[in-house]
Amino acid sequence: MRSRSQNQRRKRIVQTAAALALRGGVEAMQMRTVAERAGVALGTLYRYFPSKMDLVVAVVAEELDLLEASIDRRPPTAETAAGRAVDVLMRATRGLMREPELADALVRSLIMTEANTELGARITDLLWRVAHRSPDAEGEGPESGVPEPPDRADPAYIRVASLASVWIFELLEVLKGARDVDEVQHRLEIAAEPLLADR
Template sequence: MRTSSATVATSSDGEGSVRTRSQTQRRKRIVQAAAALASRGGVEAMQMRTVAERAGVALGTLYRYFPSKMDLVVAVVGEEIDLLESSIERRPPGAATPEGRAVDVLMRATRGLMREPELADALIRSLIMAEVQTPFGDRMAGLLLRVSGEGLSFEQASEEQRDLAGSLAGVWVHELLEMLRGRRTYDQIQRRIETAASRLLADL
């Protein structure tokens, strides 16, 4: 029986048990090893034994840090989202309208994922299949709210605003999946995202 803890290794490392520096670094090494392997042959190449070996850690230890492979995948995805967030902070979307900025963010993320199709495919699918509760959807929705409103945070937003941002994120994931399996071109995604955004975000 897989238990799949809800622990997620994002940058927000707020609660739970104390964690020493060496433990944090060890965790980091593991995630890096995993990401490196996954960016080659996808999740298939990211075998637990191999990850443990590359990270210089016993298999049991790997499982102490990440109770299931999915938890590890989630951690890798978390890092990718961190990257996207900092990229957006560095160079915020410049479009004039809220919808335009949201589309900017989504298409930038799309291009990022397209650069490593193996990794992207594996990660997106794994996440969808995951029983783990991932902060993925909310993080994406929050990101959209932040760029489309004026720095609106996920918590401050009204219920309807959150619904709509969440729906747009859902549409995006759906389109990504279609792309990853060769049923969408980049341009088609852009068109559909624009269409959906213009309707879903019409009036913040």
């Protein structure tokens, strides 16, 4: 287990990297620069994050933490699972479009094999919980009637993962300038309805 000072140091490194990414994109997240700005030795940085992609994943994971906290504070209220899932994805889209460099980092990290398992599964698990949560449910966890995500090979889970994949593609299109946010919402609504219709 990491000590409190180790956790604080790690958090400082991630926040420093995020600030650099916001100003200059992933390219600005040079390991030496991050170490200098965070006030740690370069060797210490590499102990926490063996590669730049590991650091990018940590920055994106922190953004996902913020999204999950906002969902807990203000859960989607749509009557259908598809509507609740699209609500969450559009909140994420709008938030990322305010910080396009982080959106770019998210897309890059999700298409990298070693990052895809962790971040892709986190997004899918979040969508699963939202889709299976009653709009008027109180609290989190088993007592709120939200089932745990099933095995990742379960067809129901794969359908939710497919919606997450559609979202990543649409986010990429926004970053390329090929879509606007309203178009993304429309496309997600079309994709979500058949994928989550039986929830």
